[in-house]
Amino acid sequence: MNRSGKVVAAASQETKTWRDPTNSNIFEQSTGDIWSATGVVIKKCLASSGLDPRAVKGIGFDATCSLAVTDFDGAPIVVTKGYNLGQHGERNIILWADHRAEKEANLINGTGSIVLDYVGGKMSLEMEIPKILWLKNNMAPELFSQCQFFDLPDFLTYQATKDSARSCCSLTCKCSYVPNSGWQKDFFSQIGLGELSDRDYAQVGVREGEQTLIAGMPVGNGLSEKAASELGLLPGTPVGSALIDAYAGWMGTVAARYRENGVLSDIVPSLEESGHRLAAVAGTSTCHIVQSPEGIFVDGVWGPYKDPIIAGWWMNEGGQSSTGQLIEFMLTNHPAYQELVRVAKAQQTNIYSVLQETLERLRVEHGVDSLTELTKDLHIYPDFHGNRSPIADPRMRGSIVGAELDNSLVNLAKTYHATLMAIALQTRHIVDTLNAAGHAVTSIYMSGGQAKNRELMQLFADVCRMPVVLPADSDGAVVRGAAMLGRFAADAHSRARATQAKRLWDIMVEMTAPGDVVAPSCTPKEARLLQAKYNIFLETIAIQKRWRAEMEGACGTGADE
Known part of the structure; x- marks a missing residue:
């Protein structure tokens, strides 16, 4: 994408997902396969656009909130239960949809820890800590101690830069990193993961007192020599701190102006207005994300998370596990x-x-x-496939x-x-729960393939009794958000936290095309x-x-x- 948000070139490449035919709860992927596919699509984009790699000023990544496991050199570690669990091998991602860690999640939810306050009162087995605990319970101790754990978006920036800095988005939203106080040593000891704190959290990437990176802030010194060669780009190309895919979808939609009955609104959306716009990022599942200037605790809805995208703002995330x-x-x-x-x-x-x-x-x-x-x-x-929220x-x-x-x-x-109808009714259940807790959602901003289903979008508007805004490019909202991260990282002033909110919001407004309104x-x-x-x-x-x-x-x- 260029600076105005126009798509200059696009490409896609299939990735592998392994399923266990005897256990429907198992979903696994490979970082090697995903990284290889990333190189393929970037090179395709460069070739089809005719652009010189020097024209690429920044790169951003988004990915699903899946657990990637490597050793401390970045080599993949097998997560499949069996004799080679913990050995080097290809299948090293436990996908978000993997539900193997139910027992571990139940244990965590019985602790009464403060970490539960920031996930709606109950931790989902789709999050990373239950999965890490499952690995601890099923892996030889000497192998577990050699593991490095990443939320997948952070693995991609690590692979790109060899800098293990972690994003605020991944750590707070999926890894039990508590806003304003960080890691909770007592919690990890209580659930049997005390060695994480004993090793100063080296296995999860942010040591006590270190800062996480807010969305788009530069990671390390940009692309490493090796990664640049694999991707067909220049060493040192700025890499923005990554986002979970749904949060990138929020970035790629909520700053849009909109057309109503073919007429474009002349109102330029403000950062304050974003608090009334719910982003519904739909695919296999759907995530419902809304932000607020203050933290709002909502039973059954993840969050509030501080600074996952906009510095100083909080976010809640609802979701439907299967849409x-x-x-x-x-x-x-x-x-x-x-x-x-x-x-x-x-x-x-x-x-x-x-x-x-x-x-x-x-x-x-x-x-x-x-x-x-x-x-x-x-x-x-x-x-x-179970209920994520509320x-x-x-x-x-x-x-x-x-x-x-x-x-x-x-x-x-x-x-x-x-x-x-069922999907629309559950969307209303989530919106009603958010608003009852203190949010003021007045519109839904859709992205993903379901935004093309006009009948479903009309049901959303009628059932939820509020307008639904469809993006100009429903399939591109998530990667649009990632492109914004790359642009922000390339900004000469991008390391300044004090101005991150305004600069990032301005980029979002500039790079998001107007959407169309579906009214009740x-x-x-x-x-x-x-x-x-x-x-x-x-x-x-x-x-x-x-x-x-x-x-x-x-x-x-x-x-x-």
Whole structure:
């Protein structure tokens, strides 16, 4: 991207994810594979743009909040359970979606530590400390002591610069680094990771008293000779302190001006306005990020985190563990899915157009005013992969009420719409929880592939009763945020913390293209139906908890709620 945010060149490269066919909780990747792919795409971008590497003034990284494990020379350490756990080998990332560390997370959540106050009261098994504890519990002690642990975004800046400086974003959001007080020695001793503090936190990269880097601040002396050669860039090219991908998506969306009915607003957004804009960064899962000038504690929602992006500001992060993944699952596991694919191919269109056309035809045939009324008796609860927020319970599971003995394309279309509805209702649950705790969210800024689904975006606006702003480039919001980090790192004054907030926000405004507004548009009747759907959604949560407690009581284990 250039300084105005225009995409000069783009490229992509597949990366590997390993799954265990006997354990659905396992997701693993490789830093070597990801770094190699990074070099491939950068070289493709340089070639397609015709730019000389000297034209690249800065580089930024984002990545998923996954645990990367190396030795102290940066060589990968295997994280796969088995005889070679802790040895050198390719599979050295425990992906965010990996749920192997449930026992460790339960132990952590029983400590009452202050670290829990900054993750909504309950630590997710998707975070890094439960995963590190799992490795400690399953790895030979002499091998564990040789491990260096990174949140994946920080590994990429380490690989680029050989400087082990860590980002405030990764440490505070995923690694139990408490705002204003740092590492908690008593906490690590209590859970069995006392050796981290005994070694002055060398294994997690920031020693007692050292500063973390706020977003975009330069890492070390820029690209090392080796990394520059691997990426096709110049040694010393500035590297900005990295962000978790969802936070980069926040950067790439919330500073946008917007068009309403084709008319561009003349209001230039201020940093203060950002506190009313929720970024919903959607992909396999969805993250919901909002910032505030003061820390706001929200039960079941991660944070408040201080300085993850903007110096002096706090952030909360809600999330849905499965959204894009849930839509795909509901479609591909329905008996009529192959029929849907065949029809779409015959009509030379995509499956989503076929589904929407089918739903609209059904609406007319049934003489109802909306698709909400068409599917009023079909209720899906979406936590097929546990609840990230605001319940913060990985044991929550999905449910379908109103299922019919019907395996037709018509039934698939209804199921599809009910799935979109479930995702929208859960989004409202998160927004309502944030606002009840003290936030003042008045709009949602979308990014990711789901922003292309206009029907889903209209549901978000109608269900949440607020406008949804769609970015000019829905797929590019996250990498746009990373590019902003690179630009900030190249700024001659980027090492000054005192001016970071204003300088970074100005870059965000300059590099973010205007978005389009989807306003709430439901009729009073549909609004009543949507409210009834939401009431049932909340009741479903209470029912599931009550049923779980009853079954555990019958097993003699007692209620766990």
